[in-house]
Each structure stands twice: as C-alpha cells, then as structure tokens.
Amino acid sequence: VHLLESGGGLVQPGGSLRLSCAASGFTFSNYAMSWVRQAPGKGLEWVSSISGSASISGSGVNAYYADSVKGRFTISRDNSKNTLYLQMNSLRAEDTALYYCAKDVSSHIIAVAEYWGQGTLVTVSS
Amino acid sequence: EIVMTQSPATLSVSPGERATLSCRASQSFNTNLAWYQQKPGQAPRLLIYGASTRATGIPARFSGSGSGTEFTLTISSLQSEDFAVYYCQHYNNWPFTFGPGTKVDIK
Numbered sequence: 001v002h003l004l005e006s007g008g009g010l011v012q013p014g015g016s017l018r019l020s021c022a023a024s025g026f027t028f029s030n031y032a033m034s035w036v037r038q039a040p041g042k043g044l045e046w047v048s049s050i051s052g053s054a055s056i057s058g059s060g061v062n063a064y065y066a067d068s069v070k071g072r073f074t075i076s077r078d079n080s081k082n083t084l085y086l087q088m089n090s091l092r093a094e095d096t097a098l099y100y101c102a103k104d105v106s107s108h109i110i111a112v113a114e115y116w117g118q119g120t121l122v123t124v125s126s
Numbered sequence: 127e128i129v130m131t132q133s134p135a136t137l138s139v140s141p142g143e144r145a146t147l148s149c150r151a152s153q154s155f156n157t158n159l160a161w162y163q164q165k166p167g168q169a170p171r172l173l174i175y176g177a178s179t180r181a182t183g184i185p186a187r188f189s190g191s192g193s194g195t196e197f198t199l200t201i202s203s204l205q206s207e208d209f210a211v212y213y214c215q216h217y218n219n220w221p222f223t224f225g226p227g228t229k230v231d232i233k
Contacts (some may be wrong), residue, residue, distance in 0.1 A: 036170075043225075043226050043227050044162075044213055044215070044224040046221060046222040064220045064221070100169055100170075105175070110217060111215075111217035111222040112175045112217060113160075113170070114172055114181065116170055116171070118169055
C-alpha cells in the first residue's frame with residue numbers, strides 16, 4: 001500500500017487549494033478514504049471521510065466533514081485514477097497543517113486509518 | 127461530540143520497562159477505539175483497533191484493553207524504537223476524535 005499526497009503549498013487567506021492522494025497497492029475503489037490533518041506541533045484532527053464503492057447506497061457515496069471545515073472543503077474520489085481529492089476553499093490561517101491521506105479498513109467509513117501517506121503541507125498566510 | 131483525554135501527557139520510562147497509557151472518553155461506547163504511534167517527522171502508524179486487536183505487523187509487546195469510557199495501551203517491555211507519541215481515537219460515531227497524545231520518552 002502506498003499513498004502519495006500532493007497539492008499543498010502557501011496560499012493567502014480566502015484562497016483555495018486542491019489536495020490529491022495517489023493510491024496504489026490495493027483495490028482503491030473498495031475502501032473508504034479519509035483526510036486527517038496536524039497543525040505544526042499539535043495533535044491530530046480528522047477532517048473528512050468518503051466511503052468506497054462497495055458501500056454505495058441509493059443516495060450515492062457517504063461523506064463526512066469536521067464542523068471546522070464543513071461548507072468550505074469537499075472530499076471526492078476518482079476510482080478510475082485511484083486518486084482521492086480534497087478541495088479546500090475559503091482557507092483560513094487555522095487550516096495551516098500537514099494533511100495526511102489515510103486508507104480505511106472497509107468500504108464503509110469505519111475510520112480506522114490502516115495506512116497513511118507522508119502528508120502534504122498547507123500554509124495559509126498573507 | 128465525544129471528547130478524548132489521555133494521561134499522562136508525558137511518560138518517562140527506561141528501556142525494558144513496562145509502559146501503561148490511559149485514554150478516557152467523555153461518553154461511553156463499546157470498543158470502537160484505535161491507538162496510533164507517531165515518531166518525529168513520520169506519519170502516524172496504526173497499532174490497535176477494536177480496543178484490543180493488534181494491526182498487521184505490530185509486535186506482541188503492544189496490547190490494548192478497555193471498553194466504555196476507559197481504555198489502556200500497554201507496552202510490556204519498551205524498546206528504543208517505541209519512544210514516540212501515542213494517540214487514541216474513537217470511531218464510534220462522527221465526528222471521530224483523537225486524544226491529545228501521550229509522549230513516551232527515555233528516562
């Protein structure tokens with residue numbers, strides 16, 4: 001299993017970024033995926049999760065967002081490209097963090113982060 | 127939201143000794159709890175899920191226990207590579223939250 005995040009960088013407050021996570025070594029579509037962030041020198045915060053294709057109900061994929069990012073961030077996935085995304089809009093200084101991509105243990109969102117990428121750093125500053 | 131707390135904040139242990147880390151939840155749930163290890167400059171690593179099930183490749187010296195609101199991670203005989211920060215995380219319901227971490231350092 002290999003997860004490689006990209007897309008981080010320096011952005012001004014109010015700006016946007018799209019993070020990507022390229023996955024390999026497993027059947028990507030079969031697993032829920034998540035983004036977890038860590039502000040510099042701080043602890044871990046679960047940001048967002050999206051279910052895998054095997055758990056799709058009539059209403060489509062399931063996605064969860066932390067209250068701190070709800071309405072500003074959108075998680076999505078392209079199973080044909082084995083890639084997870086996080087579109088981040090209206091960025092704030094408090095969004096500054098290392099963003100990790102994580103693979104769940106199931107197609108349903110269980111939120112056990114079995115494998116992690118190395119992270120991509122997002123810095124929001126003027 | 128379930129708030130997770132961990133104690134102690136820092137635990138100083140000599141190599142070969144036993145380390146016991148505690149995690150407490152603000153609301154009771156069954157065993158939907160995971161433990162992660164994070165070393166400086168590295169991503170977290172899953173150690174334990176279901177409160178007591180070791181993840182793939184995790185040495186037997188790591189064990190987890192508990193349910194409800196009280197959980198424990200025990201490292202039976204600390205090795206040099208075990209000095210790190212340890213986080214508990216519940217996954218009982220959204221939002222999934224982590225504890226603030228316990229740093230295990232060398233005594």
